[in-house]
Amino acid sequence: MLNNEGLAALTVERVAADSGVAKTTIYRRFKHRLDLATAAVAELPEVFDDTGSGVEIHEWLRNLVQGVSWTMQTRAAEVIGAGLMYRHDEEFNELYKERVVEARAAAIRPRLQQAIDEGEIRSDVDLEFILSLLAGVVVGSHLNGTYKDEAWIDSMMTLIWGAISPA
Secondary structure, three states, rough: OOOOOOOOHHOOHHHHHHHHOOOOHHHHHHHHHHHHHHHHHHHHOOOOOOOOOOOOOHHHHHHHHHHHHHHOOOHHHHHHHHHHHHOHHHHHHHHHHHHHHHHHHHHHHHHHHHHHOOOOOOOOHHHHHHHHHHHHHHHHHHHHHOOEEEEEHHHHHHHHHHHHHOO
């Protein structure tokens, strides 16, 4: 429902009706539709689940950018947009950060740290900066409509790699 019709179509009532489950059952697990939406986005498959052992960091990063770009092309991007729009809603903000942002960052950090430790990435670049850079170029490009194709991914990798590669 979220992917086919978007965040506006996602209601607890509609999920209950479509799933054949009582609304009270859904409300036992989810407080509201944004709680349900962040849980759904958190379950999307990712291309960076593993540590990327045996894959050069440049290729791993490109796959990461491509995977996040794929996610942004789904309606899941609306939940990401809602994460930006609902910053004043502390409860949603915490759910969004925990389920969407931090869960993905936690999956990425070990491989980035390994690359730093092995000299594949500059050691003087802060790990959190790298995460922000990766997320920023993808999310920003999708939100402003500049994402296009594989050439875009190559351009983003040129930008990212230029900032973090060990000259």
